[in-house]
Amino acid sequence: MMTHLLTLAHVVAALLITLALASAGRRAAVRLRQPDVIGEISVGLLAGPLLLAILGRQAFDAALPAEVLHVLTRIGQGALALYLVGLAHHLRSQAGRPNKAPVIWVAAGSLVPALLCGVLLAWGIDAFTNQAVRGTAPTPAFFLMTAVAMSISAVPVMARILTFRKMQDSLSGTLTMAAAVMIDSIGWLMLTLAICLNARSAGAFLDCLTALAVGAVLMLALRVALRSRAARLLAVGRTRLMAGFLALAACLMGYTMDSLGMTVILGAAMVGFAVPSGPGEQWNAAVATVSRTGRFVVPVFFVVTGVSVLSRSYGSASWPLLLATVALGIAGKVLGGYAGARLAGQPPAAAREVGVLMNTRGLTELIVLQAGVSAGILTGPMTLALVVMALTTTAMTGPLLSYLQRNTSLPEPARTPVVAV
Template structure:
């Protein structure tokens, strides 16, 4: 890169950081999670306004490849943080109830997504591609665990019975949905058999070799500043190698990043995990994730959807909301939860947030979906996330009793 390009890149990063902070603060004042404002900022900087002239001026073509690299780093870090935030210990107390709700709010949306894909691809010669059908089903089934956790924390519900069930259900959905997406990526890449077979020794290595080694090594590290820095360095090294491994397998680096975060042991009171979250989390959410939003916003163009496009958005929204809400509500009622609690859980499972954008970005990158459907489903992700707060208030979701030991 030339000196001028470096200067423009640094200035662009400053613009992204400033807009992310402003839009995130505005979203919070409106009762929305900051991620909504940050996503909207990315979309507004894209081709939706002024035909892309604003984004072309602020983010020249010769700088965008560097922004894309930083966006991919941010995406990998985000998925690593998602894996870190899934606490397996909390799943044990509400495992039975959460598993039932997770299955209900995963299977029904997936089925409706498959029907949606068949409808959208009805004009394709020979019918829609199997990879496209499975991808849309998977995208409709996602729940944004990180955004849901922030919403529960902001409302003081993270230590309530309902909050614990919601977090555990979302964690189960996340793990299952990412596994489903890995299979879809393998199908779309044309290497279904060998890629999935390669995942077996990779998973065995991570679970039965890497994790035990970390569990033995962590307790030996002194609790001083230099040693804590060493913990972070080891965590980042494992994150990079795991992400590189799944990318080399042809699946996508996000799966390796997520799996390593998921397998990070919680020994010594969670020192390893807490140190990674404390040191890596702020720069990830403050800089790298907003860069990803802006780059993702370059692919969103609401101005070109037209009447038929907004009709498809309405259909996607209706199926997305109905699938998650009905699946979670019925499952909760079967588990003997009350009507109000079931309504709250149905609302929480509809949160999609950035997780949905990550999935859509993978589909766009692989050519499974086009820019039009990417824009339409991005609108769905924004609406389903934005409606969560008002619906929770309408259903009277308030702080309840603390989590019991067992359910």
């Protein structure tokens, strides 16, 4: 009994320290005119490896025992599941809107070159690195997973950047947000396919398809239940109670899919896609409550990732790998986004802003990488390189936008009708 109480006290202390570090990281990022999530992610990912370097392995294991780390891992996964309910719900609500031609051009320009850069990176790793970097995943799964990781956008972070810079109603802002929603929706489908392709036998692939079928049935059943009149009345009158129900459903679905050989992330996203959406929908308030709760605790996920994945990878990720990943990440998004905007008929100034904005990654990238690590497709060194790329490209967004706007004296041209997000 005393041992359990000590473990609980240790977990609570670790949680409080983690949340305090996240708060400090957010404040530091804001002072540097960066999105607060950049500071939160950076501090969380670096906390474990830095503590390990300072204390040494023996003292580090005493400060963060395996049983405490296990509980923190579960808490981090749960927080991520809750946050994903809101993210998937938002993507579904936006995906139902009509797609205008400029949005499709920008989405294609930002997605296809980035996918090709991901394939090029995967080919280089497959051809010129060892198994510690490449891993043992089947070639189709590895190539597709790398391509998805290089092409995914970051709708929540992008929305925050646009709001902070008062660009949410600008030509480049509306184009970019609508295209990012489309890209991330496609990205989730490709991520699911990559996990299925990781099956190493015909039987394992059939198990994967069975798991997806089970998940789809559960998702449809949940959707029917949530669309009922009684459920919608409860969503309005007992918002907190129904938010708790959604949180429980996300965790149960996540761990069910995980036990079937998929990932917690995919199961939680299914719950978000199942919740009815749209302007004025009764479930919106409950979803927002769940997502805010998960977003508050999700720094635990960053710390656990830093301890369990990245702390073992710093010596294995070479500088050529890091530089190639960052360079290809920038090229695929910035040049591709610019080309897509120009093909959509946008002026050079707006197209440059679109390219810079599409280069934003962030928390969405971390979620995709966690799915790749959980599925056994991505190794520690690969994850580290992609994390560095995500943080670098997102940190570039604000300064590059400031530079472009200082050097653009032409007034914004007449707006092309696009889908507002």
